[in-house]
Amino acid sequence: MQMEGFEQWKEEARQWVQQGIEYALQIPPPQLYAAAAVLVLTTLLLLFIRLFKRSKSNTVVLTGLGGSGKTVLFYRLRDGPSHQGTVTSMGPNEGTFILHYESTKKGKIRPAHIVDVPGHSRLRTKLDDFLPQAACIVFVVDALEFLPNLSAVAEYLYDILTKASVVKKKVPLLICCNKTDKVTAHTMEFIRKQLEKEIEKLRASRSGMSEADIANDFTLGIPGEAFAFTHCINKVTIAEASGLTGEISQVEQFIREHVKP
């Protein structure tokens, strides 16, 4: 029975196709062209609409050196306190969800699209895939092992702050001093000062002397003045957090500020 129905259906379909082709052959070319043009225009229109929509992005990019605690933070934002640790990431973590602390709230909340980009330098090229859609960036810094990594942190931050996709769209950035649950963690004031000092050095070695051999798109700061984060075209703020113990309210606030509910 079923088989028969299927056969019949197939036969019918074949006839339709046949008719369709014959019909298409009868149509004079100008009409065909017109139809094609309409098709193309519609597609373009749809694309435009998508692009337009995208400008209100909800993408939050978590970045920072390896081991700074991005993955812990990511799952803390998503699930709250419920996992058993992390290892070095080999690929990005990505998810669109309502932040855990808001999950009990009533009313309609816009989910945020959060991406955790691995810090391993071989994987950093992945960052360029996500930055163009970023609504805001959370740059995670290990406040515990801060000084040994200072120059690497500053360099990575410098690279991000001078990327065209960040500067042009003035993507706000939060420097998140993580692991402040430990008493030996550096304070955020200290971290800010050190980073500013280190970036000042980078500014000297990169923009002052060698314009073209480094792929930075823009230069940073105001010429003739010592660098401060307030000089950045995009808004750069700093906060303390601990992904492990869950003191991440400042990060959550920052995300909510830029991904409007």
Next chain:
Amino acid sequence: MLEQLLIFTRGGLILWTCKELGNALKGSPIDTLIRSCLLEERSGLASFNYDAAGAGYTLKWTFHNELGLVFVAVYQRILHLLYVDDLLAMVKREFAEVYDPKRVEYSDFDETFRQLRKEAEARAEEMKKAKQVNNKPVNDGRKQGQGKKVGGFEGGNKNKSEANGDADDNGKNRKLENGHSNGNHHVVVEGSRGTVVTNGKENESSNTGAFDVSKLQKRRGKGTKKTDTVVSKGSKEDPKKKITKKNRVWDDSPAAPKLDFTDPVEENGNENVEVVAADQGESMMDKEEIVSSDSESEEDEEGKDAKPDTKKKGWFSSMFQSIAGKANLEKADLEPALKALKDRLMTKNVAEEIAEKLCESVAASLVGKKQASFTRIFSTVQAAMEEALVRILTPRRSIDILRDVHAAKEQRKPYVVVFVGVNGVGKSTNLAKVAYWLLQHNVSVMMAACDTFRSGAVEQLRTHARRLQIPIFEKGYEKDPAVVAKEAIQEATRNGTDVVLVDTAGRMQDNEPLMRALSKLIYLNNPDLVLFVGEALVGNDAVDQLSKFNQKLADLSTSPNPRLIDGILLTKFDTIDDKVGAALSMVYISGSPVMFVGCGQSYTDLKKLNVKSIVKTLLK
């Protein structure tokens, strides 16, 4: 005893660990495994050894590529656990059943694991007994040689077939096969460090990601003996014969005279000309990268390339597959595409063993993955390869020399660069180019003539120094180069020079006395940068040179933490056309970035490596 078994996502979230085993691991073997093996395109290996913090672990792993999961087992190396591969495969199969991307807690897996472990142990026990009774191979299909050829893959292969769910009914069969292979090996290497058959060789050499030369040597020997004609042709091809000299000079500075001043007669050359010549405009290091247009425009050749591989399967079935999206990729599906890619890499002068390792690693990352609709296997494999290549060539650490120079300056120390390499690769010439580039950035430079071995070397350097009008530190030919370098650095510290560029004698990697001298020079002076200068023309020899240099520097060093090569300067890049493979081979083997590329005869011909265009060229 198994120390630990972990299941985590590629994103880095641990999903399950065996609480029963519970012992905390010493050091951080998992992170080290990921950073120095899995992310370095070495996941084709079968195991990884971790020795640090007083631990001697062996790690084995398997991927579930479709779900993006990684399974890692850790055990004490002294115990030759025979059942680990087997156990990992079973855990993978079972865990895939219960895995749900939204879940992060799998405590109910404990029980399953206990069962699996018991089974695996029992099987291993049985195997041992069976082997004692009958330690002759039962099955000729698995010759040792064959096993070796596939190298680290063996494990993955087996896992794959089991993961497909038919494991239970062919359990016996598998047991036999395993039993045979394990047993066979066990008899041979009783008491040695090998662990499991197919990877005994790999095991011994995968120490924390460092490369073992002897293994590579062995591999190469084997590779060329293979009956695979295409492969051996590619590798034997003498690159030097095929080179067409093509000078790509992108600025319109006057054609510069040759930079080779080896001939001492030129010494009294006329001062005027020299000073003029030394101002050749901006070094290419500072120009925006110009990707040669030919590589840009040929992006969409994939279709054409893919044909030979898909033909075999018939046009229709491959078409259908590409539309429907095939269930899961299997090693056999990937084989032809991998083979084609490997050959292509080899025609670009990539050393054979490296091309092979890369293919293995790419395969390991693809097996079991769902193929996306509307893609051909070849393009999937090619995309994975491209990603791997970009990853390898992207420097692991900052290569901003100028910044480091400034940092050293702040500490009132000169920044010391030692140029090392084999004979005749252009050390002195490229040293001069680097000097020229530094000068343009208002960095004061001094040369130290520490090639006290080859006659004429000091004069050659002196000529460059005079042209660039920079000071040179020389002590003739009698002195110990290590001491000359020391004095040069002291001199630079005294008069506040920013950078000291140390020229050393070219030496073959096998020349023990000279390598010892180099090791001493490096140990005594602790330079900021040890730059290996290598010809872009070399093919398989690239691996040999670099790995032996590193090996010798490590072996002959008197210090407990020997300095190895930190960076690479590739010379004669203008003469190799599209055979850019040496760049890949050298970076892969040493893990150091290419910091400069010498591409011509004038002082300005120094560039940075353009990763994107290299990758494009390699895959073209």
